Amino acid sequence: MSTDTFPRTYPDKAPKLARRKHWAKNGGIGSVFTVNALLIIGCAYMVLPVLWLFSASTKTTSELYSSNAFSVTQFALFENISAVLAQDGGVFLTWMWNSVFYAGFGAIFGGLISVMAGYAFDKFNFRGKNSLFGVVLVGVLIPNTATVLPMYLLASVVGATNTIWSILIPVICNPFGVYLARVYASAxxxxxxxxxxxxxxxxxxRSFFSLGLPxxxxxxxxxxxFQFVGVWNNFMLPxxxxxxxxxxxxxxxxxxxxxxxxxQPEFVSLVITGSLLSVIPLLIAFIMLQRFWKSGLTAGSVK
Structure with a gap:
């Protein structure tokens, strides 16, 4: 029997066909290139400022204006850190402790109140439930800077300005956290x-603390x-x-x-190095809690 009656195969064309099917399945080479290009641009937008911050923290004041942006000539990082910690009698450590205290208080107590409120909105039936939750959603839409002046006026009435309570009381209220907590309670x-x-x-x-909260x-x-980062980066309120x-x-x-x-140009190095040091607590918090954070972000897709 002649071999021409059998279908011929072309092994050299199989990889090309597989690649074509792959590109067709993923929307074509143009869409894949566009998505990857956008991801690269997004990564560069987030990573390059951090790299520049570290590079600038290793330079002296004169080198900041005479060298390239990402070049490291004289590694003066430790000298700059010592200068930051010694400036004004070590007030930078006081500022760092204040930020950790404010952000930690807001994360723990503000997060707990948000979880309790979201749990109540999802599991309990009471009069005006939907209306109250609508008020919470409206609070999500209002930027925090728009509420600073009214809160200052309220705090001045009760004499709470220039005290830690003027910072601690507002940070325990987080409408966006209540909204997320209701989603988590439902899931x-x-x-x-x-x-x-x-x-x-x-x-x-007892049901909440024994079953719901765990x-x-x-x-x-x-x-x-989210609350820790929001309070840490809060600027207008304090x-x-x-x-x-x-x-x-x-x-x-x-x-x-x-x-x-x-x-006084010598403060430029203090500002840059202090900014680098202020990022460290946020990195530690995310590294230590990233396992819970990743699992929590998928809660909305699991019902």
């Missing part, structure tokens, strides 16, 4: 489990991280509320040094 806490707890005699409070722990960690430098967070303190850098 993580089955109604059947709570019903079984009620049959066993557990009240609403099940919502990934969401609690995620909300706490700028308006506080006058005592010993109560300022690091964000406002560094801005004061930046104002000094215009007549």
């Amino acid at each position: 993580y806490v089955p109604n059947e489990t709570l019903e079984a707890a009620r049959v066993d005699g557990a009240g609403p409070i 099940m919502m722990m990934p969401g609690f960690i995620t909300i706490g991280l 700028l308006v509320m506080l006058q005592d430098q010993k109560l300022l967070p690091v964000s406002v303190g560094i801005s004061i040094w930046q104002g000094y850098s215009i007549p």
